[in-house]
Amino acid sequence: MGRLLFEPSILSRCMAVGSSGLAVRIGGLLFRHSCTIRKNQPAIMHDLSVQDISTGDSSLTNYITKIFGDSPVAPMQDHMEVCFKTAKELLPFFEKTIEQKWDEVSELRDRIVLLEQEADELKKQIRGQLPKSMFMPVPREDLLNLLWAQDQIANTVRDISGLVVGRKMIIPEKLCTSFIEFVQRNCDAAKKACKSVRELDELYTTGFRGAEAAFVEKLVGELDVIENETDEMQAKVREELFKLEKDLPPIDVIFLYRVIELIGEIGDMAERIGRRLELLLSH
């Protein structure tokens, strides 16, 4: 494959890939690639494939194939992977925050922003390929709601990192252990949600029933257990913070409460992903 020249606007979108891949649609061609982009290094492209997805009215096209819309399943799963990757950055992010290594913290913040942008791109692509005329085995609204919940994980992580970096937030030493535990458990919830969404292609294959449906229900059950734990941990972290708050600058405390709340939202969103999957099963 020869050299590909992208317009600057497209190139910037490609740069937003982070460490995974992105599909760029130019005209009727879909460029899929996976590449590694690290800061201050040339991008390493692992794999680039070009797929002709033009459905234009050119002659010699076959109309039976035109009745099959682009399946939303693989893009939905790609989107969830990216959102989970974003959530995974949160643990190193807070570890560095506690150590107050602000350079590294802002580097991690940059990665999170890039990943969140990638998730947004995928979200737009999925929405674009689901016009109302599509006849699908699941209601369009349920699928879009699932997509929204997935995307909300990436958004929340970005908001958290923005708050922390912007305020150079200091996490009280006495709070650290339970705080990191709390972050970890919320990431676990996101991981379980991701694992559940990975079963989406299998669910489509089996027609949302039988052994595969039972398996997904089991995963969602496990997800609920984790989410319950995050709720308990959140209460515990807030309790500890409450004991410390009189010795801390009041505004810092207000934002610390806000960050804790946002971290808890990751678990809530993961749980909501589980609910949406269950809805898909029940139709």
Next chain:
Amino acid sequence: MEDALIYIALAAIFGLFMAWGIGANDVANAMATSIGSRAITVKQALLIAAIFEFSGAVLAGGEVTKTIRKGIIDASSLTDTPELLMFGMLAALLAAGVWLLIASMRGWPVSTTHSIVGAIIGFAMVGIGMDSVQWGKVAAIVASWVASPLIAGILSFLLFNSVQWLILSRPDPLVRAKRFVPFYIFLAVFMIALVTMLKGLKHVYIGSDLSIFETYMMAIGCGIVVAVIGKFFIQRIQPNRKAEKKFHYFTVERVFAVLMVVTACGMAFAHGSNDVANAIGPVAAVISIAREDVVTQSAPVSIWVLLLGGMGIVIGLATFGRHVIATVGKKITHLTPSRGFAAELAAATTIVIASGTGIPVSTTHTLVGAVLGVGMARGISAIDLNVVRRIFMSWLITIPAGAILSIVFYFVLKTIFS
């Protein structure tokens, strides 16, 4: 009849032209689901299409040919002026061929069946008279255009539900797929062989002396032989653990891919049996008039006419059709073999039964109906209903278009030859 040879030659050329058009464009629709699901390669598709379209046309195309030839027009009013019917049939062939060519160039989803039926009704209404059209028969044909996608849809819905229930929803889908897929192969071969032997073979003068019992036994025998061959290939499939990690049903789908090779053959056979008649029915009519100088109602279809149609399709496939099929191969459809086979088996069965009863149906519409049936069983991730609507609506335009073109050609031919 003077000029008899000229008429026969013209009919053969026009018939070949239309058969070529069917091979160039329509066959791709019949093969699309198989290639799109990656069950067979483009090369294999071409080979399957060439062999089975041809055999479908020759072995099972006779009954529909008869309908096109003399089922739509009541020729009894034409005993004094048989050449009018001849001009009409030539005009209809030319009209349908030209209309198909235009539509193929523009990428419009038109059906060969609708074109030729519209063309024949057109010239008969204007050139001969309203009474000359057998409206009862036409009504039955039009009703079948609604019924055939519906029946195929119900069949594919039931088939895919059975696949879900027997195989996909179970904890051990691979074991079950290997166990049950040979039965589906048997079912596909049995159905097609049975209808062909009951209804089609009498036109090629073989097998017509078999009793009903012997026919059933033969069909069962064919089914068992192919199922055993299929089982041999299925047993050799080894689980691909690496691919299964990413997609658990990878190996299961490969088992279904074996089945889909069989249904692809069935689809090509069904298409050949029904659509080739569109091209050669009028040819057969012209030949019998030119030869015997009377509007005969009983002469059988000569085998060489069936051969002509089969050849036309293969030539169309070789010259133009492979490009169309190659474009299908490039497009990635999300129709895995477990769904594709259900759609194809349902469509092929419906079409072959229609062929056996002599009803010209639209292959494309029947297949789309079958795909929708799988969709109703929650089998397909996304179907664009706008495109479906456009395909179904296209016949409303095709019939008048074919009719008007054939009226024009009819008067042109009449002026030239008399």
